[in-house]
Amino acid sequence: xxxxxxxxxxxxxxxxxxxxxxxxxxxxxxxxxxxxxxxxxxxxxxxxxxxxxxxxxxxxxxxxxxxxxxxxxxxxxxxxxxxxxxxxxxxxxxxxxxxxxxxxxxxxxxxxxxxxxxxxxxxxxxxxxxxxxxxxxxxxxxxxxxxxxxxxxxxxxxxxxxxxxxxxxxxxxxxxxxxxxxxxxxxxxxxxxxxxxxxxxxxxxxxxxxxxxxxxxxxxxxxxx
Amino acid sequence: xxxxxxxxxxxxxxxxxxxxxxxxxxxxxxxxxxxxxxxxxxxxxxxxxxxxxxxxxxxxxxxxxxxxxxxxxxxxxxxxxxxxxxxxxxxxxxxxxxxxxxxxxxxxxxxxxxxxxxxxxxxxxxxxxxxxxxxxxxxxxxxxxxxxxxxxxxxxxxxxxxxxxxxxxxxxxxxxxxxxxxxxxxxxxxxxxxxxxxxxxxxxxxxxxxxxxxxxxxxxxxxxx
DNA sequence: AACATAATTTTTGTATGCAATTTACCTTTA
DNA sequence: TAAAGGTAAATTGCATACAAAAATTATGTT
Numbered sequence: 105x106x107x108x109x110x111x112x113x114x115x116x117x118x119x120x121x122x123x124x125x126x127x128x129x130x131x132x133x134x135x136x137x138x139x140x141x142x143x144x145x146x147x148x149x150x151x152x153x154x155x156x157x158x159x160x161x162x163x164x165x166x167x168x169x170x171x172x173x174x175x176x177x178x179x180x181x182x183x184x185x186x187x188x189x190x191x192x193x194x195x196x197x198x199x200x201x202x203x204x205x206x207x208x209x210x211x212x213x214x215x216x217x218x219x220x221x222x223x224x225x226x227x228x229x230x231x232x233x234x235x236x237x238x239x240x241x242x243x244x245x246x247x248x249x250x251x252x253x254x255x256x257x258x259x260x261x262x263x264x265x266x267x268x269x270x271x272x273x274x275x276x277x278x279x280x281x282x283x284x285x286x287x288x289x290x291x292x293x294x295x296x297x298x299x300x301x302x303x304x305x306x307x308x309x310x311x312x313x314x315x316x317x318x319x320x321x322x323x324x325x326x327x328x329x
Numbered sequence: 330x331x332x333x334x335x336x337x338x339x340x341x342x343x344x345x346x347x348x349x350x351x352x353x354x355x356x357x358x359x360x361x362x363x364x365x366x367x368x369x370x371x372x373x374x375x376x377x378x379x380x381x382x383x384x385x386x387x388x389x390x391x392x393x394x395x396x397x398x399x400x401x402x403x404x405x406x407x408x409x410x411x412x413x414x415x416x417x418x419x420x421x422x423x424x425x426x427x428x429x430x431x432x433x434x435x436x437x438x439x440x441x442x443x444x445x446x447x448x449x450x451x452x453x454x455x456x457x458x459x460x461x462x463x464x465x466x467x468x469x470x471x472x473x474x475x476x477x478x479x480x481x482x483x484x485x486x487x488x489x490x491x492x493x494x495x496x497x498x499x500x501x502x503x504x505x506x507x508x509x510x511x512x513x514x515x516x517x518x519x520x521x522x523x524x525x526x527x528x529x530x531x532x533x534x535x536x537x538x539x540x541x542x543x544x545x546x547x548x549x550x551x552x553x554x
Numbered sequence: 555a556a557c558a559t560a561a562t563t564t565t566t567g568t569a570t571g572c573a574a575t576t577t578a579c580c581t582t583t584a
Numbered sequence: 585t586a587a588a589g590g591t592a593a594a595t596t597g598c599a600t601a602c603a604a605a606a607a608t609t610a611t612g613t614t
């Protein structure tokens with residue numbers, strides 16, 4: 105099942121080939137995907153409306169980048185939204201979802217032990233996706249995923265760093281705790297734990313970006329030596 | 330300051346000229362706005378990504394329509410998001426915003442007395458917009474406005490109905506109560522009142538749509554007598 | 555008259571070309 | 585060497601054209 109052009113383009117950003125601040129050259133992208141500029145432009149506009157890239161009239165579109173303040177606000181907002189999903193999921197989960205969640209945590213345990221960062225990233229998406237579905241609210245799910253999408257270029261970068269190996273256990277343990285609260289039906293606790301989980305993720309992100317000097321908002325080296 | 334094409338197109342939907350379910354003919358729109366189909370298509374794609382219209386491959390795009398369940402879920406989600414904004418605004422409002430809020434409520438009082446539904450709709454937008462800003466979180470504001478945008482074709486319809494005159498006082502009073510909580514700095518109360526306010530809005534919407542039989546999800550009469 | 559099928563029109567998807575603007579590069583000057 | 589200016593190249597915005605698919609109308613059969 106071939107992805108849509110829009111998804112293929114998004115993947116360039118989501119999988120890290122294009123990083124925040126990078127320009128999107130319509131000609132080159134058209135050539136790369138073997139189509140004309142017209143469909144490329146349409147895909148770019150869509151991703152622009154999704155907030156994944158930034159569209160500036162008469163100038164190249166660029167991958168959306170956040171400064172420290174924006175990143176912190178984004179995580180604060182996401183924390184609240186994910187907390188909402190978790191709290192509702194705790195109350196509305198059905199039996200098959202409970203089974204799936206349990207299985208997910210077990211698999212995650214394994215992945216964490218093997219320090220497979222790539223699998224851990226996928227697992228992270230699945231875990232949160234399961235809670236988004238469990239909230240049984242289409243709009244809430246949409247909002248959660250749109251929010252998550254916008255910061256993905258940053259959070260995904262974390263999982264690609266070798267130095268993140270050491271901290272891989274923390275998110276897993278937090279997921280396990282949240283899952284427990286969800287399975288017990290304790291919405292308030294699940295929500296609170298989720299809020300904390302997202303807050304921790306922000307701290308990890310900030311820490312690693314400070315260390316590597318690849319900080320958000322850092323001016324891109326564009327040929328200027 | 331001329332609006333962008335995207336905004337002009339959105340206005341067709343937001344101001345009620347195009348209703349949920351209506352098709353967007355690229356040719357006619359291009360002719361209407363005096364441009365070619367290319368920029369029209371780009372605008373349509375953007376609005377599609379925003380969730381205001383629905384894009385179906387190889388078929389005309391249509392204004393997004395919600396069935397009863399979706400509408401109810403949308404309002405539930407919006408209630409939580411708006412409550413978040415209100416709760417934060419109560420704590421983070423600055424002095425000029427407090428003044429502006431007080432002035433807004435005073436004006437609203439007047440508008441309600443005059444039963445000016447059109448002005449009341451604008452006032453509604455301003456009231457909520459002020460709280461979105463007051464939350465001091467760019468992402469939260471974005472999420473709130475995107476959510477609000479999606480259901481606007483429905484909520485705006487309410488304000489255009491003559492029969493809504495009788496109920497015009499209720500939203501105003503609720504706004505006033507919320508404003509009071511915000512000005513006192515009581516975030517929890519502001520949030521709770523906001524949640525209630527949005528829930529009431531849904532009920533009004535459902536009630537009026539049932540009465541007029543112009544229910545959401547109703548199949549559009551398209552030439553078929 | 556009802557239904558199925560074929561012809562016709564409408565509408566979308568994409569490629570291509572050109573004008574307008576921005577960006578990059580190179581020269582000149584302090 | 586750094587700044588400033590001007591020219592050339594690259595890039596976006598938009599119009600137009602045409603093929604493919606969908607919607608509509610017309611036609612024929614039972």
